[in-house]
Amino acid sequence: MKPMGPIPPTFAAQTGTLTIGGQDATALVAAHGSPLFVYDAALVAAQVARFRAAMPAGVDLHYAIKANPLPALLTRVAPLVDGLDVASAGELARALAVKPGSAISFAGPGKRDDELAAAIAAGATINLESAGEARRALAAGERLGIVPRLAVRVNPDLELRGSGMKMGGRASPFGIDAEHAAAVVREVIAAGADWCGFHIFAGSQALDAAAVSETQAATLALAARLAEEAGAVPPLVNLGGGFGVPYFAGDAPLDVASVGAALDTALAARADVLRDSRFAIELGRWLVAEAGVYLTRVVDVKQSRGETFVVIDGGLHHQLAASGNFGTVVRRNYPLAVAPRMGSTADGEVSVVGCLCTPLDRLGDRVALPPVGVGEVIAIFLAGAYGATASPAAFLGHPAPAEIVV
Ligand SMILES: Cc1ncc(COP(=O)(O)O)c(C=O)c1O
Known part of the structure; x- marks a missing residue:
């Protein structure tokens, strides 16, 4: 078992179905398709407010738009x-x-x-x-x-x-x-x-x-x-x-x-x-990273030599950073969750892998997750910065992800 990063507080506090900006994550995927980046504008506004409250008056805030x-x-x-x-x-x-x-x-x-x-x-x-x-x-x-x-x-x-x-x-x-x-x-x-x-x-x-x-x-x-x-x-x-x-x-x-x-x-x-x-x-990232969630449907769950692989329809072509191939020396797990089962107890160890035909496409390595089935949605957090535009979208010819602001 390998640890995951911390789920951002707004989402970590949830139980049952994951909601983003008050909207059911699974319903958002049904409406907009999978994979889907969802950005919660209220969370960005809250970060700006946190900055303003903490910094001395008169210090300007600039947003580096390369983040998103x-x-x-x-x-x-x-x-x-x-x-x-x-x-x-x-x-x-x-x-x-x-x-x-x-x-x-x-x-x-x-x-x-x-x-x-x-x-x-x-x-x-x-x-x-x-x-x-x-x-x-x-x-x-x-x-x-x-x-x-x-x-x-x-x-x-x-x-x-x-x-x-x-x-x-x-x-x-x-x-x-x-x-x-x-x-x-x-x-x-x-x-x-x-x-x-x-x-x-x-x-x-x-x-x-x-x-x-x-x-x-x-x-x-x-x-x-x-x-x-x-x-x-x-x-x-x-x-x-x-x-x-x-x-x-x-x-x-x-x-x-x-x-x-x-x-x-x-x-x-x-x-x-x-x-x-x-x-x-x-x-850049401090303002927007936690406001974004990458949602992707499970296409297959397979066993191989004692390990369980949850295969999703997304991958590093949309969210390269979560695969550990964007500026990190040692690969570590971003926080992820099974969208319909927030707060549920994990029932085993799985690896969440993307749909690209490369061993690099691993978005969760031996993580503890609640049960998950084909068609259900996996949420990968901290996807608001350096996600869609910092990933090799054209690699292997899969469709581009949808992106929405809620
Ligand atoms: C000049 C400049 N400004 C802003 C940023 C944004 O950095 P961050 O998203 O970590 O805040 C970068 C990152 O490379 C940068 O090079």
Whole structure:
């Protein structure tokens, strides 16, 4: 038997039939088909409210739409947040449908000239990833006759301790090395660009509040040092994000109240050069992961050499992360449940496998579940972030999943 991660509290408290946003999961599958991603907008709104309650007033919240760019979800999230962060022209177009360009920032290496031009034309802020990109953005602005809004993304000389994905403290395709950042700031200001500040993103999926706070304090100090060096006050310091969610057994939720209290203290003590700056935190998964459930019907239950396999009509082509093949070193089980039997006692050990013809397609490895039969629905939790759009949907030619917001 291998443990599963914790079922998010809203669902863990349920007994009998799983409901999402008050709707019966099995009925949702009957109505919309299987497999099906369901996102509960009220749970996202509750996370936003939790953020606002915990963070010091005046710290903006940006949603990194790479976590889940479904238009129907963006429509619900956009009014709740101060900004949207995008990572491509495709995401930019989705963001512009729900927010003005001035509330959008564009980060990511390898922005093509046409992407830079689209962002400048939209009035979005470009988080510059290199000195070369700075020059191409300035040239694009000149071609368009528009003053570009440019921020300098810094590759910090610090990392987010304990994060699942470190994005600082080393050589990196992301951002301009801290030791060269001030020179690029001076260059874009001298060229007449609208310099918007710094973007400093040190890592992702951190559950340790002390580590997040330590990184935020170090990020503030770095921004102050670079501002002094550049001789310019940054209008905005994007402090990154990195708030994680508990996916696996033993994970505990991030203590955001503690992060907020420490940030309040750090901001109060910030250097004078940042006195008039605004601050933002940029979050993806923390806002949306727990709000999503991947529902998939059982196609077969088979025995093989003493093991039971529950074969579902979904798989890693929709929810790669739950198979352990998206950014994890050791495969561990996401939380899952039999939708009609929430809270029932497990009656044995099964492996839940997808319909792809590869041994990688295992969404639950030797987990304890209540009895489940063909035609019934398995729920895989924490499917709101990096699910449908972060999975190889075209692999083996199965249909795309349906996605709904309730
Ligand atoms: C620049 C940037 N912003 C935001 C995110 C979102 O991270 P998460 O979903 O872990 O909050 C990432 C993740 O890779 C990122 O690289």
